[in-house]
Amino acid sequence: MSETEMLARFDLRAWPGSVDPALRDAAAAALEVGSVLVFPSLAFELDADERALVRAAGSDGSAKNISLDPATGVCKGSTLESEALGRLAAMLDRFGRQAQGLVAALEPGYAAGLVRGRTSFRPTEIKGRSSSWRKDDRRLHVDAFPSRPTRGQRILRVFCNIDPEGRPRIWRVGPDFETYARQFLPGFRPPLPGQAWLLHRVGVTRGVRSRYDAVMLFLHDAAKRDLAWQRSAAAEEVAFAPGTTWMTFTDQVPHAALAGCHALEQTFHVAPEALAQPARAPLGVLERLCGRALV
Numbered sequence: 001m002s003e004t005e006m007l008a009r010f011d012l013r014a015w016p017g018s019v020d021p022a023l024r025d026a027a028a029a030a031l032e033v034g035s036v037l038v039f040p041s042l043a044f045e046l047d048a049d050e051r052a053l054v055r056a057a058g059s060d061g062s063a064k065n066i067s068l069d070p071a072t073g074v075c076k077g078s079t080l081e082s083e084a085l086g087r088l089a090a091m092l093d094r095f096g097r098q099a100q101g102l103v104a105a106l107e108p109g110y111a112a113g114l115v116r117g118r119t120s121f122r123p124t125e126i127k128g129r130s131s132s133w134r135k136d137d138r139r140l141h142v143d144a145f146p147s148r149p150t151r152g153q154r155i156l157r158v159f160c161n162i163d164p165e166g167r168p169r170i171w172r173v174g175p176d177f178e179t180y181a182r183q184f185l186p187g188f189r190p191p192l193p194g195q196a197w198l199l200h201r202v203g204v205t206r207g208v209r210s211r212y213d214a215v216m217l218f219l220h221d222a223a224k225r226d227l228a229w230q231r232s233a234a235a236e237e238v239a240f241a242p243g244t245t246w247m248t249f250t251d252q253v254p255h256a257a258l259a260g261c262h263a264l265e266q267t268f269h270v271a272p273e274a275l276a277q278p279a280r281a282p283l284g285v286l287e288r289l290c291g292r293a294l295v
């Protein structure tokens with residue numbers, strides 16, 4: 001995939017209620033083939049109080065991100081307390097609602113199948129952060145959840161760089177999903193009969209892991225483990241300056257976050273039935289490559 005296909009830039013300057021149909025159609029088409037939609041002039045506005053909050057809100061060490069569950073309003077993982085925590089939660093919720101408006105404007109076809117998941121604030125500098133290889137998002141990977149099987153539900157994420165110090169968030173992006181899958185799929189060994197059921201029974205997974213989920217987790221781990229591939233993969237480096245918003249299907253687009261501090265992120269789940277091009281989705285590609293149904 002060339003650089004122009006990996007990234008699709010759009011000039012939106014305000015969080016939209018609706019967008020020009022030509023822009024909408026171009027964005028919708030690019031998203032499902034596996035591009036990152038980049039909005040270089042779509043900033044998330046912070047007032048002076050919120051800028052101070054962003055500087056002050058460290059992670060409490062329990063997880064790398066601070067997250068808001070929009071269903072309960074509970075905000076976890078921050079060192080902030082009481083009133084300041086409430087203001088942080090309100091800021092995250094405002095970002096989540098704006099991100100939802102953006103997705104609704106660009107992808108009206110997803111409406112019936114779109115669920116807003118957690119909103120996160122990522123306050124820790126990525127460069128130099130230590131973690132196990134499996135959790136190291138500085139290595140190229142596609143997202144897959146070990147404990148929450150998706151059974152083909154998509155993972156769509158909207159990010160915004162809000163760093164008050166002006167630092168870019170640096171990603172690597174690529175190669176395309178089929179190239180990535182073909183690289184690692186030959187090493188996949190199916191789980192033992194009954195294993196997915198057992199993982200669910202003992203509470204390791206919420207719901208039974210489908211074959212699709214097992215393959216996606218394998219692809220995530222196999223890529224992160226393979227340092228030679230990490231070095232040689234056809235991926236482009238991209239710098240997202242503060243004030244930039246970007247969105248992509250992170251279960252489809254291999255990505256690595258190399259550096260940066262202070263980003264917001266909103267996760268959405270999209271039902272496979274809502275997709276315009278299901279054959280381009282990971283489930284469609286993997287079922288074709290494996291020659292069988294995976295959910």
Ligand code: SIN
Pocket residue numbers: 122137159169250255256257263
């Ligand atoms: C990731 O999803 O792998 C990390 C992205 C980021 O925090 O920029």
Ligand code: FE
Pocket residue numbers: 137141142143250255
């Ligand atoms: Fe990721």
